[in-house]
Amino acid sequence: MVRLPDGGLLVLEEPLSPSGERLWWARLAGTAAGPLLRRYGRPIRYGYTDRDQPLAAYQTVFATPSADGDGSAEMPSAARPFTAPLVAELVSRGVQFAPITLHTGVASAEAHEPPYPERFAVPVSSAWLVNAARAGGGRILAVGTTAVRALETAAGPGGVVRPDAGWTDLVVTPERGVRAVDGLLTGLHEPEASHLLMLEAVAGRELLCRSYAAAVERRYLWHEFGDVHLILPD
Numbered sequence: 001m002v003r004l005p006d007g008g009l010l011v012l013e014e015p016l017s018p019s020g021e022r023l024w025w026a027r028l029a030g031t032a033a034g035p036l037l038r039r040y041g042r043p044i045r046y047g048y049t050d051r052d053q054p055l056a057a058y059q060t061v062f063a064t065p066s067a068d069g070d071g072s073a074e075m076p077s078a079a080r081p082f083t084a085p086l087v088a089e090l091v092s093r094g095v096q097f098a099p100i101t102l103h104t105g106v107a108s109a110e111a112h113e114p115p116y117p118e119r120f121a122v123p124v125s126s127a128w129l130v131n132a133a134r135a136g137g138g139r140i141l142a143v144g145t146t147a148v149r150a151l152e153t154a155a156g157p158g159g160v161v162r163p164d165a166g167w168t169d170l171v172v173t174p175e176r177g178v179r180a181v182d183g184l185l186t187g188l189h190e191p192e193a194s195h196l197l198m199l200e201a202v203a204g205r206e207l208l209c210r211s212y213a214a215a216v217e218r219r220y221l222w223h224e225f226g227d228v229h230l231i232l233p234d
Contacts, residue, residue, distance in 0.1 A: 005040055006031050016116055023106060023116075044074055044106075048223055057225075061087060062099065062143075070119070072104035077224040078144030078186045096133060098126035102146040102168075114171045114194050120150040121165035127154065130161045130180060139182040141232070145195050148172060148181050148202070155180035172198040174205070183232040188215055188222045203231045 002010040008031035016023040028036075043058050045051075060079035065071075087097065101121040130140055130151070142148040152172055154164035159179040172178060174197060184202045189195040200208050211229060220227040 004028075004031065004036065006036060008036055046224060049225070066101075066103075070103060072102075073106050074104050075224060076102070076104050076144045076146045078147075078228050080225075081228055082143075096129055098129040099123070100126050100147060100150045102150040104146050115149070117167045117169040118146070118149070119166070120153060120168050122150055122154040122161065122163055124163045127161045127163045134159065134180075139232075140180055141183040141185060141230075142181045143185050145184070145186055145198050148178070148184060148198055151180050152178055172201050174200045177201055183230065185228055185230050187224065187226055187228050188212070188220060190222070199231060203233055207231070207233060 001012070004010055009029045011027045011029060013025045013027055015021045016025055042052055043055060045053075058075040060076060061082045061084055062079055091097070100123070101119075103119040105116045105118045134140060140151070142151060149168060149170055149172065151161060153168040153170045155161050157179065161180050171194065178201050181202060184199065186195070186199065189199070196208070203211070208231070211231065215227075215229065220229070
């Protein structure tokens with residue numbers, strides 16, 4: 001049990017993963033989470049930064065408030081380079097955007113652990129857009145591994161996407177493959193990150209290895225505030 005400001009208590013219930021004890025499921029008592037976080041909380045500080053960043057630095061141009069006040073624990077960093085003018089330019093060139101939601105969990109899992117369950121929502125309009133684009137010969141490009149996870153959770157065996165919402169524990173691997181996604185815009189991940197299995201599922205091992213070799217050679221920046229690259233197999 002952890003005592004919090006304003007009379008709150010944080011009751012630790014069980015580890016998030018049976019194989020690790022660093023992250024726990026917890027229950028808040030004596031106060032509401034929203035007001036407590038707004039007053040005392042701050043975004044996660046990454047080990048490679050030397051100071052707290054403003055909240056705006058963690059929010060992408062696609063961020064929208066949720067009705068219940070919940071949201072991501074970390075920023076979905078692949079979308080960070082997008083700006084409103086860039087989105088407008090892409091739309092003017094015929095690129096369509098299909099909004100989906102995935103509340104990003106804490107990405108710094110224990111080494112080699114799969115990603116934790118996360119909340120997601122694929123609305124009716126976005127499912128229709130994805131299916132119509134694919135039927136018309138278009139390509140489906142996911143902005144970030146979070147978008148892949150949500151979209152693939154909502155995709156059937158034939159790749160048709162249905163409206164869906166809830167919690168997903170899907171782990172996209174090369175063995176499972178991808179059904180709805182043709183390409184991926186993503187950051188650069190550490191060798192032990194489970195995200196690399198998803199990247200390999202999209203790109204294949206050979207293209208992924210060549211991409212990372214080029215990133216090392218050209219000194220691209222890793223991590224959340226680093227560079228992004230487009231994986232677009234032939």
